[in-house]
Amino acid sequence: MTDPSSRMLELLSLLQVRREWAGEVLAERLNVSPRTVRRDVDRLRELGYRVEAARGPAGGYRLEAGSDLPPLLFDDExxxxxxxxxxxxxxxxxxxxxxxxxxxxxxxxxxxxxxxxxxxAVAVTPTTAGTAVDPDVLVAVSEATRAHEVLRFDYGSAWGEAAERPARRVEPHAVVARNGRWYLLAWNDEVGDAGDWSTFRIDRMHPRAPTRLRFAPREIPGGDPVAFLAARFRGSNVDAGANSGATSGWPCVGTAEVAAPARRLAPFVGADGSAGGAGASGGDADTVLIEIDESTSRLTLGSWSWRALAARFAGLDAEFRIQGPAELSAAARELAARLAAAAEG
Structure with a gap:
């Protein structure tokens, strides 16, 4: 490669994808002499890139973070x-x-x-979360999580009211983004006699000064913070001895025959378990839809309570007959009485 500008761009690209390069290897990749590599490195330094010389018998170069943001180089992807x-x-x-x-x-x-x-060509109109997280708060919580430092913070209510209790003190283990909200999964010594895992919404957190107190990280049950958090929202448990991170599913699962074809129900009860909206969650493995005939389907759904599950079936806007279990039938009767009383009132 004879064009100096093109050669410098390729050199910069190589330095960005690997921590350290031997000078001879760079010279071979660029098809130039080691002396030419040294000159090109000097030119990159003049442009603001901090290219440090690595010590060693063969010598080498590495790209360090600089005090200013120099021009970046991206490939098309x-x-x-x-x-x-x-x-x-x-x-x-x-x-x-x-x-x-x-x-x-x-x-x-x-x-x-x-x-x-x-x-x-990609016309994106993203939805915005109802309550956004302050980037400074997100960074502070993430830094404590990454450094394994005890985190102290005040915790507000859902309406933005200041907390009227002493600052929380937890061991942060994972920051999880879920459905447009950010959560902290932390070990909380204040729960129970021996402590337990707690989940906090980061948009309600107000971190105090860093404690600089280190802690030994614990193993998250199941090994997967995302799966563990999903199980907590469902009201179910994660097998602490499992390594796969799988959850036990919804705590309440029931089946009914619905007077609607499967093709009509499918968009609302797909794998994301979005039917009815009550207790919906992504990746719902408990949802099963079977077409009996052109006008009837057998549907199995899950939710966090029997009444919420009855509401999911009722929200399908179709006649249905519960097949079981008995708890779902009882919850449906309770829901019907409650709706009748609400209508009369």
Whole structure:
């Protein structure tokens, strides 16, 4: 490669994808002499890139983080990924919509026309979370989690009211983004006699000064914080001895015959278990839909309580007959009486 500018771009690309390169290996990859590599490294330093010389018999180079942000180099796939990630950032639940919009405009401006057209072809209108997380709070909680440091914070209510109790003190283990909200999974010594796992919404947290107190991380039951959190929301448990992270499913599962064809029900009771909205959650393995004939289907659903499950079936806007279990039938009668009383009132 004889063009110095193109050669420097390739050198920069190589330095960005690996921690450290031997000088001879870089020279071989660029098809130049080690002396030319040294000159190109000096030019990158003049442009603001902190390329450090590595010690050793063969010598080498590594790209360090700098005090300023120099020009970045993305390949086509990376550029598309960055642009799309910025476009859907408002749906993440973090309060970064304005910053993401400005960043996307900056990235788009420096994109070549062939890539700009591909990004513009994806018309994204992301939904925004009802309650966004302050980025500073998210960073503070994430830093404590990564450093395994005890976290102290005040915890507000769902209506933004300040907490009227002493600051919480927990051992943060995982930050999880779920359905447009951010949660902290932490070990809480204040629960029970021996402590237990607790979940906190990060948009209600107000961290205090860092404690700098380290703790030994515990093993999350099932090994998967996402699966554990999903099980907690369902009201079910995770087998602490399992390594797969699988949950035990909804605590309440029932079956009914529904007077509707399976094709009509399928969009509302797919694998995401979204029917009726009560207790819905992604990845619902308890949902089973079987077509009996053109006008009748057998449907199995799950939820966190029997009354909530009865409400899910009632929300299908079709006649249905419960097949079991008895707890679901009893909950349906209770729900019917409650709805009748509400209508009369």
């Amino acid at each position: 990376q550029a598309i990924a960055v642009a799309l990630a910025l476009a859907v950032a408002p749906a993440s639940g973090a309060d970064i919509a304005e910053a993401a919009t400005r960043a996307l405009a900056t990235v788009r401006q420096v994109m070549p026309a062939r890539l700009r057209g591909r990004v513009d």
